[in-house]
Amino acid sequence: MTLDSARGFASLAVHAGQDPDAATGAVIPPVHFSTTYAQDGIGGLRQGYEYGRSGNPTRTALQLQLAAIEGGAHAFSFASGLAAEDTLLRAALEPGDEVLLGDDVYGGTHRLLSRVLGPWGVRLRVVDMSDPDAVRAAVAARPPRLLWVETPSNPLLRITDISGLARIGHDAGALVVVDNTFATPALQQPLSLGADVVVHSTTKYLGGHSDVVGGALVLNDDALAERIAFLQYAVGAVSGPLDAWLTTRGIKTLAVRMQRHSENGAAIAAFLEGNERVARVYYPGLESHPGRELAARQMSGFGGIVSVALESGEAARRFAESTRLFTLAESLGGVESLVNYPDAMTHASVRGTEAAVPVEIVRLSVGIEDAADLLADIEQALAR
Template identity: 90%
Template sequence: MTEYARGFESLVIHAGQEFDPATGAVIPPVHFSTTFAQDGIGGLRGGYEYGRSGNPTRTALQTQLAAIEGGAHGFSFSSGLAAEDVLLRAALQPGDEVLLGSDVYGGTHRLIARVLGPWGVGLRVVDMSDLDAVRAALEESAPKVLWVETPSNPLLRITDIAGLAAIGHEAGALVVVDNTFATPALQQPLALGADVVVHSTTKYLGGHSDVVGGGLVLNDDALAEMIGFLQFAAGAVSGPLDAWLTTRGIKTLAVRMQRHSENAAAVAAFLEGSDRVARVYYPGLASHPGHELAARQMSGFGGIVSVALESGTAARRFAESTRLFQLAESLGGVESLVNYPDAMTHASVRGTEAAVPVEVVRLSVGIESVDDLLADVEQALGA
């Protein structure tokens, strides 16, 4: 099917989604079985023997993930952090170092610093959007992994992926891009030179706030073999229903990201025009320092808007005053959410180089009526 489905909007619907040969069902069935009958000892049908080592529903999702990111190998996990953990253990040994962006998801920093750190993995932090700062950090010592989010979480810094890949590879580093915020609908890191793409599929790929998952996409065969072994041996795989829900969400990714971007742009413009707002972080605004780079590197600016109020107290009051924007962690669902990073998603990095300013609130702008969203933001600012 995919030989006829080459455009992104077609790939999200058809990659890995061949009709069921037994019944002709257009939607492939969900395979709940934990084990698979063998035709004699070792005679596996389709290579399936046990649910942890492989499942047809998970295989379909992994095919879909690889196709939409333009990679050779896709892997699906039970969470974004499970995906990150397997990647890092596949790529690192005790004594190796990770150079991490200074504005990343708090759970990524926590995983490296507090889980892999005692195992012997070093961590340094740098502003990845400043390539000169990255070069200086690489000259100081060569990390094994260079890890960036772009747009970053939650301050939406934009990093030049092609430039970062060039200097990272010159230093012998594996260049990893967390593409959760942009999604492959808006940005293709592998095509820009990255080695591995990471996703929390919980967010925009699933898109409906009803499934937790993670994904990796890459081209390197040897690294993929190690990731596949750890996926099997450690076992943090996505279950069949989780895989199916993620696949279903991905099928509408292109149209959802268009609406998320349109609504977010309207919210960002409204906030920038308010005298109650100190600063708006959104790469679609001409005032954003990464706007021109984002316009070249991305086909849209995404659905996340962060805003700095006049103080931490004002930020908390705003976050607790929205009505349509629900106060909750996570992002990327069809419904709008508001989050106070310092005490919620990024509480684990308080006091570190990755700490989020207390006056910052993050908005995950959904696909509701834009007029309703603007009215909610206006009344929350009034609070």
């Protein structure tokens, strides 16, 4: 079946890379567990497959699906989001190159750049990516090789103008990378807004069920894609066949899940903003959010992540440990609701750095449960 790339997002999510099995007609393609493939004579590869690290039909299907939903020409699936980031950075950078990074990003990204690639000669600067003037000044002072953008950011949900930063970066000869994990392609399409590469932790919303770890890169540049493909093969941090299949299954329901995540997130953000025990709510769908207008322009929904500032670090810890339906756990983007205390959990590695998260912040990953039950849980946790 040839899929029309002009079809709607939900159709692409369900059908891209998912042709019925040629041998049996099975509507769901089989999971290919084989690590090696018979050759028709030396070098006579069937459809290009020879060894599981270099290629696997189930991973190929996922990569076709990822490219379709992000509107890219090339997609690569990895064993984790950080494996995807590491591969991209090594494909794009050389010792002495510099990355300009947002000051509100996933702690693992900052750790990878500062503590893993830093000793190999990659330099790092941080800036508030939601402030175009600050970015412009930082780029003018010393042009970086790469601009790394998270929008919405993790965990303070700042909104960055992707088109504007793409122009700033490209004028300086920089590669512009957008981590689209929070928004997903169901709500935001960074490549169409001028970004060069999209990064995902597919562990989160794309998988969507907290049962598979993975990462992805999507891009249009043929030369960069060739370098990434070589490193994917040569280093080998690829997604396994079952992981790829589970991610594919998750993506098929992404459109409807993101609609429910967004509806529940908006309801919880509105409730929290009106609560006297809450100092501040971070959610781009609120009128009070400074990036709301921009978010409404470049996103089709506001997502399911809500961060909240309590009156103190002690109050934030008590709240995070008092929920019942929200599970205290790291990660995000699953169908179940999670509560996270970033300072001691997901962002503990950036304590004491310019990317440190304030101790009074709690991050909520709002799931798809009944909104009334989630609101009741938050209300009792605040009371405690």
